[in-house]
Amino acid sequence: MNFDPMKIPWSLLGLFIVFCIGMFIRGFVPKITARVGKRIGIRIYQPWFDYVKNFSIQTSITHGYMFYLGPVFRLTGGIGMVLFMPLIHGSWYFSNFAFAGDMVLFLYLMFFGTLGMALGAGESGHPYSAIGVARGLAQVTVAEIPLVLAMLAVAAQHHTLSISQIVAAQQGGIAHWTMVTNPVATATGMLALLGSMMNSPFNVVLAPQEIPIGPPTEYHGTFLGILTTNRSIFPMAKIIFFMNIFFGGATNWAILILKGWLIYMWPVIVGVVFPRFRVDQSIRWFLKVPLLLGILAVALV
Amino acid sequence: MINPILIIAIALGTAFSLGLLKKLGRELSFAITLIALAAMAFISAQWLSAFLTYNMLGPVVTTAGGRAPFVIVLQMGHMEALFTLLINVMGVMGAFYLHDRLTENGNGAMAVLLAGIMGLNGIILTGDIFNLFVFLEIASIATAGLVLLVTDFKSLTAGFKYMLASGLISGLFLLGIIFLYNTTGTLNIRELLIAVPGTIKAGSVASFLVMMAILLEMKPFPANGWGIDLYSGAPAGVSALIASASATAAYFVLIKLLPLGGTVAYKIAAAVGITTFVASNLVALSQRSATKLLGYSSIGQMGLVVGIYGLNYHLGSKAFLIIFSLLGTHYLAKAGLFWLSGIVQSTEIDKWSALRKSPVLFVLFGIFVFALMGFPPFPSFFGKWELIMGLVASKLYWWAGAILLGTMFEGIYLFRWFSRALKLDNQELAKPRSTIYTFVPPLVFAILLFPAGYYTSTYTGGIGIMGFAPLLFIMLIGFLDFLPAYIKNILSIAGVAAYSWYLWPHVQGNTFKIVFAGIFMGGALLALFAGFYRRGKHLGFYPTTLLMFLGLGILVDASNLMELFYGWELMTIGSYFLLIRGERSLPHGYSYLLFSLGGSLAMMFGFGLAHASAGTIELSALNHIHVLPALAYSLMLVGFMTKTASLGFHIWLPGAHGEAVADIHFMASAVLLKAGVFGIILVLSGMGNxxxxxxxxxxxxxxxxxxxxxxxxxxxxxxxxxxxxxxxxxxxxxxxxxxxxxxxxxxxxxxxxxxxxxxxxxxxxxxxxxxxxxxxxxxxxxxxxxxxxxxxxxxxxxxxxxxxxxxxxxxxxxxxxxxxxxxxxxxxxxxxxxxxxxxxxxxxxxxxxxxxxxxxxxxxxxxxxxxxxxxxxxxxxxxxxxxxxxxxxxxxxxxxxxxxxxxxxxxxxxxxxxxxxxxxxxxxxxxxxxxxxxxxxxxxxxxxxxxxANRRAVKVKQFNIFYSGEAPSxxxxxxxxxxxxxxxxxxxxxxxxPLVTRFWDQVSEGLHALAGYGRAIYTGNAQSYLFHIVGFVVAIYLITMGGLS
Amino acid sequence: MTHIALAGGALLILIGVWGMLTKKNIIRIIIGFSLFDTGLHVVLVGLGHLKNRTAPIIDSDLPREAAASRVVDPVPQAIVLTAIVIGLAVTAVLLAFALKLYQSRKTLDISELREGNND
Amino acid sequence: MVKKAFAFTLILGMGLLFYQLYRQRSTSTDLNKTARYYVENGPKETGSANVVTSVVVTYRGLDTLGEVTILFVAASIIGFFLKNQRNRKLEGAPGETSELLHTGSVFLVPLIFLLGVYVFVNGHLSPGGGFQGGAIIASGTVLLFLADPSIGAGRGVIHVLESFSGMLYVGLAVAGLFLAGGFLDNRIMPLGHFGTLLSAGAIPVIYSLIGLKVGAELSSILYALKDAKE
Structure with missing residues (x-):
């Protein structure tokens, strides 16, 4: 498959839609958690206001060129993930650049932004950013285990690593979804998702209470604007990925939004129910049930 | 041609006349002694050269104008010429080294030395068994005398034990001789050998006794405590003589007389020799005294050649090549080490770091140790290779395994010694004193090791001239070590470039080889380029680096297994010296070397199986091995994996690499490890799935x-x-x-x-x-x-x-x-x-x-x-x-x-x-x-x-961060x-x-405990040693002959 | 004669070895060695002896022609001569050692005449 | 006790070995071919009436040269080994020796020396020879020492004799290479009339040299041991 310049505007459109969905969810979810906690919570459109505010702030400081580049890396990673993800099944317009890569690309591109961000924050010299990164990395090494196993199981099941082809293989009703055809892999994958969505019990990485400052504080204004852009895109990319490989993908935007929202709610719900783990606890947890499930998943293929 | 009997006449005439020359002063007497020894060496040399030039049979020289077998005859053949040359050269060098001691003790001492060397010559030349006994006695009594060149308690007890033990042994020998005479009616060795199958029944106790005596002369385990004490108790120069000259002569006796014992004798020699090799090297593990280590090692090495002689029928035409290469290396290297031990003047191995204060001596030390361990380009490398190939081809797996095990043990203590000398602090130690007399002999022997290696390789084949020529360049760089680093760097880059230019046509068209040649040679150039950052002289860096890269080059260029192994070993030496340069690298460099050695030995066994399977050492031998294929491939893989630092063999790497400096780290990690990958690819390509x-x-x-x-x-x-x-x-x-x-x-x-x-x-x-x-x-x-x-x-x-x-x-x-x-x-x-x-x-x-x-x-x-x-x-x-x-x-x-x-x-x-x-x-x-x-x-x-969006970003100071409102400073x-x-x-x-580390630690502890048990038999009591000798004879008698009466 | 010589020689050898293996005093050990050596010489000569024969010296009683059937084997006799001298030399050197050892440690007990704990 | 038991076991083992050794020996009542050759050809070839002497000095002359060397080596070793003590010789006053011994020695020593010389000079004719003669001479030396422990005279003579006889011996041996059939060949001199003193070629000369050498070596050993006494 060759590169077609017309892909560019369509991909940008898809990206924008994903961004909007992300912005919406980022307003909606805090609202829900607040309500669960018997609080009123923010307005749903609050993220948009914040967004505008961030880009309007006049003062800006930098600690060095890596500090400057950190957010760029971050956002590039997030956007890249969306750009290589087929959003809508069967649609040439919203299949983006999925032909240039597969699940493996997606998996490793995830780290592109993380790494850049970590480095940028690192240059600020703030110890807490380094602590946060250390925690995140430690946790992700084990959270990836079930994810990788689930992916391998699915890829082996469908005889392909290509996300588009996996989606294609699941068409024709819910009975063809991986969720049904390979429930163990799906369960494994969903447990892995918990580890990367920065919700309780796995959010000690950010630890909003204990570490009230850190990257988002050192990064302010425009930098923060770039980062919040990413926070709307990056989780959505992940969610869409899960949707594509486990839940049959989406044939139109409505389904995408619905499924995306449902998947997004899974870690949120778990997060409000369960208390937070320390990093070493979460590592041990991932090495128990999710690991066993994952091994079962590949063993069953 | 000069009559060989003049060797004896010159020695004796000089020895006797020294008594009259007392008035002329000791220096003159010393000069005369040297001249006499040199003349003896000359006689042997001209015979040897004649033998090598013309393919002729050696003469049998009769004495007393009679005819054999009724008079004593002397035989001068290829072997005799070679062995007497070895002994006489050692005589010259040994006497030269002992100058101070000899002049201090007077003409009597010189006469004893001359008589001793004469005795050794006689042992080799004589064709009469009783005459041989006489010469043996001369040699042994002279040895006891030379031990006394320094009379301290240590040498006294050593000499006494030696005299007692050799008295007992020669008594047994005499008993055997006389009964042999009784049954065969002759004392002529040739006649005896002819008579053996006819007259002597199987299980002749007489020939058994002769055989026991000659084996005991080789100091077999465990009846060798007196030998070890002799090596460690004698003055260094004398130990050198014993280790090189006496042992060589004794070995010749074995070659001459072992056939008397028939096939069982070979079996016994093989078993006793190899047991001695393994056991004495094992026992040496827990030893900390340099001279004792050398003693164990000497005994072990001689045990090895004894064993090989016992197995020689299985080794075919290569048997003597193997024996000569191992014996020759032992001869040169062990003498050199003993000589060095005299210069260092401390038996504590940790004190040998003082030797670093004389870099030339230290280089000699290294050459000797690596030669002993069978590293290229020294003769023993080729010997050991052919040995393992031969043994494995004859399906003597257990023997080969035992020899490799013994070699490993030897490596453990020799390399520990060397590494510690190389790295331990020597601030407070005095610089070793060496005079021209103590300096020249080890230097000469070290230099001789190189042509000896080349010479051996011409007999084994396998290694072309490009295996040696670059070594000359490396030596040149070594000689230029006094120059500043950048000059040597330029030279080295030129050398590597030239080698790459040579290598290119050899790898062209072979993607596999291009990849690795590119990594190795490209890595060499980049690393050397990086080396320009160094100031000063950077002593010893360039020769070892080039050696490593040469090894890697040969590895890629190799067209047969031997070349492959040759390159591998060169690379190991070079890399060891690079890795041990770090400040705290001592234990890591040491363990690197041990793992490498173990790996090499495993590989050699594997290659042996490949060779046995294919009948050739071409690289194609690795394909589809059918002789114990699982073992063969596993061993080779293990060998290569020691370099890739795979799990189980990885513990050397972190320390060794972690202590290395930038460019060395680059070479060691980015380049060197790929050698293991190269090997694994070769093996797996051959194995298939x-x-x-x-x-x-x-x-x-x-x-x-x-x-x-x-x-x-x-x-x-x-x-x-x-x-x-x-x-x-x-x-x-x-x-x-x-x-x-x-x-x-x-x-x-x-x-x-x-x-x-x-x-x-x-x-x-x-x-x-x-x-x-x-x-x-x-x-x-x-x-x-x-x-x-x-x-x-x-x-x-x-x-x-x-x-x-x-x-x-x-x-x-x-x-x-x-x-x-x-x-x-x-x-x-x-x-x-x-x-x-x-x-x-x-x-x-x-x-x-x-x-x-x-x-x-x-x-x-x-x-x-x-x-x-x-x-x-x-x-x-x-x-x-x-x-x-x-x-x-x-x-x-x-x-x-x-x-x-x-x-x-x-x-x-x-x-x-x-x-x-x-x-x-x-x-x-x-x-x-x-x-x-x-x-x-x-x-x-x-x-x-x-x-x-962020044009106005202002750069702020380091501490300008949000830190709970505080300003960190x-x-x-x-x-x-x-x-x-x-x-x-x-x-x-x-x-x-570190489970793996613990595992290896426990292996090491176990070995040391075992060594400790083994060492317990060496009580230092002369009487126990006599017990061992009698026990040895009786035990072997009961085992082998008991049932035959 | 031969049997007695051989048996006696063997006995001497064994006694000598016994002495070397069990006696504490180094002088006694050297004596043991001497006995061992002497036993060897006895065996040597005994082995060369042939019944009812005489010494191999040609004189008026023993014409050359008859010698071969009337003399004992001359070879062991020649050999034993050499062996005796060698034994003598060895014993002399051993005694010299004993002397020196005694001088340095004032004891003749072999178990005390060793350096340190041997390492 | 354990040690003795061990030793006893080993001795038993050796006894077994001897038993088997003896059982395997040749019980022929004839001379073997080597001995026969010596007896039949020795007198003719070497001119020595004493076959043993012809074997010792000629046929197996190299052994004898070696054996002389051993004595020489032993003497040299003991010489330089015990040398350190020489200086202390005078510290302890030599004990008085009996007048009888002293006088007797003056009378006996020359006779003993003479006997020794006789024995080695006649080595090719009668039982005896260089070693025996040398030993007798040495016993004379012992007598001298006993009579006068502080005696120091004659050491120089001994050393000269030691070296000189040795060199001559080797010289004669080498002369055999050029003048006769080989090293140590006694026929460098005429064989003479069988059975007389001046017969058997160089044998009497060599045997005399051996006698002198042995006597000198033994004396020198005795000297060294004597001086080493405290």
Missing amino acids: SEPYARNILLVLGWIGALTALIGNIGAAFQESAKYLLAWSSIGQLGYIVFGLATMTHLGWLAAYGYTITHFLYKGILFLIIGGIAFRVGTADMYKMGGLIKRMPFSFLAVLISIITLAGIPPLVGFTGKWIFYNMIVSEHMFYQGLVVIISGIVAFLYLFRLIHVIFLGQLKDKNRRVKEVYPWLLIPAYAMLIGVMVLSMFPNTLLGPLGRMLSTAFPKGALHWDGYTASTAYGTFNMPIIMAVIGSTFAVVFLWLLL RPELTHFGYNFFAHYKKAVGFMAV
């Missing part, structure tokens, strides 16, 4: 690779030192490669090759830069750095790109490797091993982030505020490799295309399909230029956006770097428990 045993081996190998990757990466995450971190990381990376190869699939091998090359590049960058930083900052501990991005931006950029590559993050080339792995894992259903490999890849993020963050980011320390950027000499090669990384990232097909084509011949199935820049397998696809373009343009757009307090992954350690620290 069709046989059931092959599949089992591959399964194990795959798990080793995967677990190595995991353990290596987890280990790296917990290091505080950047260099140790990189070292552990190398272990992990090599684990991927081994895993890839073990899959025996197209994709697996593609990935392995890809990793081999890219690891060279990105790791090369990291080693050079991190090493350079450590050099600038003065420590490799990361938490002591921090914030260096401000001072070293170029370094940061290079490190950033290499860690992105290493981590496999798109769009750089490292991703290609990961992608291939995933495809392979899914298509081959290798989920479990694959999972471990993938997880270790993710674990790599831990240490990579730590590496770059703790060094470059965070807070800049006060003392580093003025630190300079890394030397351009290091940056330039690093950036050169960076360009390589970028090119490969953009166009991975330039690399993977040719590799794929090469692999398709071996693995036609599952190849990577290329469509333009799109690579695809049955499962996945990727198009690197598009990925690069998408990510690149996104990055550019976002960056521009940020620039636009001490960077140490806000730099998070120490014990970075504490939580991770808490959770998975059990993976980093």
Whole structure:
């Protein structure tokens, strides 16, 4: 498959839609958690206001060129993930650049932004950013285990690593979804998702209470604007990925939004129910049930 | 031709006349003694040269004008000429060395020496068994006399024990002789040998006694306590004589008389010899006295040649070549070591570090030790090779195994000694005193080892002139060591370039060889270029570096197994000296050498099986071995895996590499480890994966690779030192490669090759830069750095790109490797091993982030505020490799295309399909230029956006951070770097428990305990030694002859 | 004669070895060695003896022609001569050692005449 | 006790070995071919009436040269080994010796020396020879020492004799290479009339040299041991 310049505007459109969905969810979810906690919570459109505010702030400081580049890396990673993800099944317009890569690309591109961000924050010299990164990395090494196993199981099941082809293989009703055809892999994958969505019990990485400052504080204004852009895109990319490989993908935007929202709610719900783990606890947890499930998943293929 | 009997006449005439010459002064007497010995040597030499020039039979010289067998005859043949030459040369050198002692003790002492050497000549020349007994007695009594050149209690007891023991032994000998005469009616050895089958019945006790006596003269285990005490108690120069001249003569007696005992004698000699070799080397393990070690080693070596003689019928025409090469090496090296022990004047091996104060002597020490251990280019290398080939070809596996085991033991203590001498502090030790008399003999013998090696190789074949010629260049560099480093650097680069020019036509057209030749030679050039950053002389660096690269070159160039092994061993020596240069490298360099040695021995056995199977040592012998194939391939793999530092054999690496400086670290990690990969590829190509045993081996190998990757990466995450971190990381990376190869699939091998090359590049960058930083900052501990991005931006950029590559993050080339792995894992259903490999890849993020963050980011320390950027000499090669990384990232097909084509011949199935820049397998696809373009343009757009929106960004000071309203002032307090992954350690620290290290420690302890038990028999009491001798005779008598009466 | 010589020689050898193996005093050990050596010489000569024969010296009683059937084997006799001298030399050197050892440690006990604990 | 038991076991083992050794010996009642050759050809070839002497000095002359060497080596060793003590010789006053011994020695020593000379000069004719003669001479030396422990005279003579006789011996041996059939060939001199003193070629000369040498070596050993006494 060759590169077609017309892909560019369509991909940008898809990206924008994903961004909007992300912005919406980022307003909606805090609202829900607040309500669960018997609080009123923010307005749903609050993220948009914040967004505008961030880009309007006049003062800006930098600690060095890596500090400057950190957010760029971050956002590039997030956007890249969306750009290589087929959003809508069967649609040439919203299949983006999925032909240039597969699940493996997606998996490793995830780290592109993380790494850049970590480095940028690192240059600020703030110890807490380094602590946060250390925690995140430690946790992700084990959270990836079930994810990788689930992916391998699915890829082996469908005889392909290509996300588009996996989606294609699941068409024709819910009975063809991986969720049904390979429930163990799906369960494994969903447990892995918990580890990367920065919700309780796995959010000690950010630890909003204990570490009230850190990257988002050192990064302010425009930098923060770039980062919040990413926070709307990056989780959505992940969610869409899960949707594509486990839940049959989406044939139109409505389904995408619905499924995306449902998947997004899974870690949120778990997060409000369960208390937070320390990093070493979460590592041990991932090495128990999710690991066993994952091994079962590949063993069953 | 000069009558050989004049050897005896000259010696005796001189000895007797010395009494009259007392008045003329001792110096003159000494000169006369030397002249006499030289004349004796000359006679032997001219006979030997005659034998070598004309293929003639040696004369039988009768005495007394009578005819054989009724008069005593002397025989001068090839062997006799050679052996007497050895003895007489040793006589000259030994006397020269003993100058001070001899002149101090007077003409009597010189006469004793002359008589002793005469006796040894007589032993060799005589054709009469009783005459032989007489000469033996002369030699032994003279030996006891020479021991007394220094009369302290030690030499007194040593001499006394020796006299008692040899008295007892020669009594047995005499008893045997007289009964032999009684049954055969002759004393002429030739007649006796003819008479043996006819007259002497099987199980003749007389011949048994003769045989026991000659075996006991070789100091067999355990009846050899007197021998060990003699070696350690005698003055150094005398021990040298005993070890070289006496032992050589005694060995000749064995050659001459063993046939008297019939076939059983050979069996006994083989068993006794090899047992002695293994046991005395084992016992020596717990020994700390240099002279005792030398004693054990001498006894062991002689045991080995005795054993080989016992087995010589199995070794065919090569038997004597093997014997001569081993005996010759022992002769030269052991004499040299004993001589050195006299110069050092301390028996404590740890005190030998004083020898470093005389670098030339130390070099000699090294030459002797490595020659003894059978490293190239010394004769014993060829001898040991032929020995193992021969034994294995004759299916004498247990014998070969025992010999290798004994060699390993010997290596343990010799290398411990050498390493400690090389590294231990010698500040407070006095410089060893050497005079012209004590200096020349070891020098001559060390130099002789080289032509001896070359000469031996002309008989074994296998190694061409290019195995030796470059060594001359390296020696030249060694002689020029007094020059400043940059001059030697230029010369070395020229040398490597010349060698590469020579190598190119040999590898052209062979992708496999091009890849490795490129890594080895390219690595050499880059490393040497980086070497320009050094000031001063950098003593000893260039010869050893070049030696290592020469070894690697020969490895690639090898057309047969022997060349391969030759290159491998050269590389081992060179790399050992490089790795042990670090400040605290002593234990690590030592364990590196031991693992290498063990690996080499295993490999040699494996090659032996290959040779036995194919009947040739061409590289094709590795294909489809059918003699014990599982063992053969496993041993070879184990051998090569000691260099790739795979799990179980990895414990040497972190320390050895972690203590090395920048350019050495680069060579050791980025280049050297690939030699193991080269070997594994060769072995696996030969093995294939069709046989059931092959599949089992591959399964194990795959798990080793995967677990190595995991353990290596987890280990790296917990290091505080950047260099140790990189070292552990190398272990992990090599684990991927081994895993890839073990899959025996197209994709697996593609990935392995890809990793081999890219690891060279990105790791090369990291080693050079991190090493350079450590050099600038003065420590490799990361938490002591921090914030260096401000001072070293170029370094940061290079490190950033290499860690992105290493981590496999798109769009750089490292991703290609990961992608291939995933495809392979899914298509081959290798989920479990694959999972471990993938997880270790993710674990790599831990240490990579730590590496770059703790060094470059965070807070800049006060003392580093003025630190300079890394030397351009290091940056330039690093950036050169960076360009390589970028090119490969953009166009991975330039690399993977040719590799794929090469692999398709071996693995036609599952190849990577290329469509333009799109690579695809049955499962996945990727198009690197598009990925690069998408990510690149996104990055550019976002960056521009940020620039636009953030024009007014102001650069702020270091401490301008939000810190609970406080202004931090001490960077140490806000730099998070120490014990970075504490939580991770808490959770998975059990993976980093050094179980393997503990295992090897316990092996070592066990061996030492065993050695301790063995040593308990050597009480130092002369009477116990007599017990051992009588017991030895009686025991062997009962075992072998008891049932025959 | 021969039997007695051989048996006696063997006995001397065994006694000598016994002495070397069990006596504490080094002088006694050397005596043991001497006995051992002497036993060897006895065996040597005894082995060369032939019944009812005389010494191999040609004189008026023993014409050359008859010698071969009337003399004993001359070879062991020649050999034993050499062996005796060698034994003498060895014993002399051993005694010299004993002397020196005694001088340096003032003891003749062999178990005390060793350096340190031998390492 | 354990040690003795061990030793006893080993002795038993050796006894067994001897038993077997003896059982395997040749019980022929004839001379073997080597001995026969010596007896039949020795007198003719060497001119020595004493066959043993012809074997010792000629046929197996190299053994004898070696054996002289051993004595020489032993003497040299003991010489330089015990040398250190020489200086202390005078410290302890030599004990008084009996007048009888002293007078007797003056009378006996020359006779003993003479006897020794007789024995080695006649070595080729009668039982005896260089070693025996040398030993007798040495016994004379012992007598001298007993009579006068502090005696130091004659050491020089002994050394000269030691070296000189040795050199001559080797010289004669080498002369055999050029003048006769080989090293140590006694026929460098005319064989003379069988059975007389001046017969057997160089044998009497060599045997005399051996006698002198042995006597000198033994005396020198005795000297060294004597001086080593405290």
